[in-house]
Amino acid sequence: MKGFGEYFFYVFFILIVINAKHFYAQSSNKSIKQGNLLVGATLNYEELNTIKEELFLKDFKYLTPANAAKQSAIHPEPGKWNWKKINEFIDFANKNNLIVRMHSPVSPQASKWAKADNRTAEELTKNMEAYMLAISKRFNVEKCIKYMDVVNETILANGDWFGPKEGVDQWENPWLKMGFDENGYPLYILKAFALATRYAPNIKLVYNQNAGMEDTLWDKVKETIFYLRSKGYRVDGIGWQGHIQLGAKKQDFIDNMDITIQKMANLIDWAHANDLAFHVTELDYLVKDKFKKELKTERENQKKLYDKIVDLLIEKSKQGEVSLNLWDLGVRHKKGTGDFQSIYNKKFQPTASYFSIQRALKASNP
Structure with a gap:
């Protein structure tokens, strides 16, 4: 009997261990699947039906069409729609069961018609309102579209409103010419969110912003979001572009990485405390022309930073909604500037940063 009792005890003990491991595995998987992290990438229109589309579909279910939904593409001037x-x-997203964030903000990427120096506030207002009304109605009926950027690059790193410049070939924001309300807030921001709130109730509305983690900039973004909400307009999330070594400076994100990541953590905490999602909307890493010979070192820096960002987003997804979107998948060259790196090299082979994003995908939903 003693031998049988010992045998029974060991069998019972093993069953408990197996069940415990099974329960732990289920609990772990459940916590990952129920997370609030969404990971995706951007495709340009010209990249549909190419190797980049294949690479996208291999890993991602979250899509941002690059610039096909902006004013310059859809309604560049009166009487023109495309x-x-x-x-x-949208057809591509529906066919492949994708979630879409429409990168369709009223932003500096405006048409040359809008940038013309003689353009009046009345003309800009009429064009912008027609555009925002049309896209809000059009996108609102598409179940695949979950998010929409309403404005983008509204504030400079020093906290000033980004505005117009002379000519039509510079990076500028002509919409500021529409004027300000009685409290000094740009009318184009107020009108854009008013229209999106009314005509796109099924879509989460995002206030997108470039540059780095400058306190002055983000304090003004926060103030503006509170003001929009005080007017009854809906803001569901904030976006940070994440163009590393372009708007986001090397001094902050490479030389002082931990300090800057902590600032990002604080910004995400603020967003979640105020019922806002946090979106990394356009992540890439610029290797400037003068540093091309140091590509190996630059990619090591990119991998280290991407790991930090991924770790942070995974952690913060436990408390609220976050997303990570890559701006392109391969190497994007800009003449006179350099090569923007993503997760594949020029031969479409994975770089080290690919494996950082794979970790994010394993913790993502879906």
């Missing part, structure tokens, strides 16, 4: 490219993106 829905072809964005409609094809």
Whole structure:
């Protein structure tokens, strides 16, 4: 009997261990699947039906069409409308069961018609309102579209409103010419969110912003979001572009990485405390022309930073909604500037940063 009792005890003990491991595995998987992290990438219209589309579909279910939904593409001037490219993106998303963030903000990437120095506030207002009304109604009926950027790059790193410049070939924001309300807030921001709130109730509205983690800039973004909400307009999330070594400076994100990541953590905490999602909307890493010979070192820096960002987003996804979107998948060259790196090299082979994003994907939902 003693031998049988010992045998029974050991069998019982083993069953408990197996069940405990099974329960732990289920609990771990459940916590990952129920997370609030969404990971995706951007495709340009010209990249549909190419190797980049194949690479995208291999790993991602979250899509941002690059520039096909902006004013410059859809409604560049009075009497002109072009829905072809964005409609094809919507068809692509529906065919492949993708979640979409429409990068369709009232922003500096405006048409030359809008940038013309003689353009009046009345003309800009009429064009912007027609554009925002049309895209809000059009996108609101598409179940694949979950998010929409309403404005982008509104504030400079020093806290000033980004505005117009002379000519039509510079990076500028002509919409500021529409004027300000009685409290000094740009009318284009107020009108854009008013229209999106009314006509896109099914879509989460995002206030997107470039540059780095400058306190002055983000304090003004926060103040503006509170003001928009005080007017009854909906803001569901904030976006940070994440163009590393372009708007986001090397001094902050490489030389003082831990300090800057902590600032990002604080910003995410603020967003979640105020019922806002946090979106990394356009992540890439610029290797400037003068540093091309140091590509190996630059990619090591990129991998280290991407690991930090991924770790942070995974952790913060436990308390609220976060997303990570790559701006392109391969190497994007800009003449006179350098090569923007993502997760594949020029031969479409994975770089080290690919494996950082794979960790994020394993913790993502879906």
